[in-house]
Amino acid sequence: MTNQEHKTTGSQSEVGGQEIFPKPHAIPENGCYLPPEQFTRWTELVANGEVAFPTGLDAGQRVRLVNEVRRRRRSRLVHYVARAIAQDIARTGGQ
Numbered sequence: 001m002t003n004q005e006h007k008t009t010g011s012q013s014e015v016g017g018q019e020i021f022p023k024p025h026a027i028p029e030n031g032c033y034l035p036p037e038q039f040t041r042w043t044e045l046v047a048n049g050e051v052a053f054p055t056g057l058d059a060g061q062r063v064r065l066v067n068e069v070r071r072r073r074r075s076r077l078v079h080y081v082a083r084a085i086a087q088d089i090a091r092t093g094g095q
Helices: 036-047 059-092
Strands: 006-009 012-015 018-022
Antiparallel strands (some): 006 012, 012 018
16 A cells, blocks of 8 residues: 555544544544544534534533634635625626
8 A cells, every 4th residue: 555545544544644534433432532633624524514513522622613613614604705795896896
């Protein structure tokens, strides 16, 4: 297997030893603590609506995940609205 081939080990998928994403069934267990890389990936997956919010995180990470998902979704919405307004202004020539 070369470094560019995809392999699966434990609860994560890897390419060349680098984690890509947690498997969908790799839901954190009760009181689980996710390392920063996995936490970031779970934030992306939840914010994108690709996976349900994990129920097994410890209280601190649960609150942090809620806040990060909220921040990402709010940022996307603001950018979406700003683009729509900019396109409308460009279409009407600013009038």
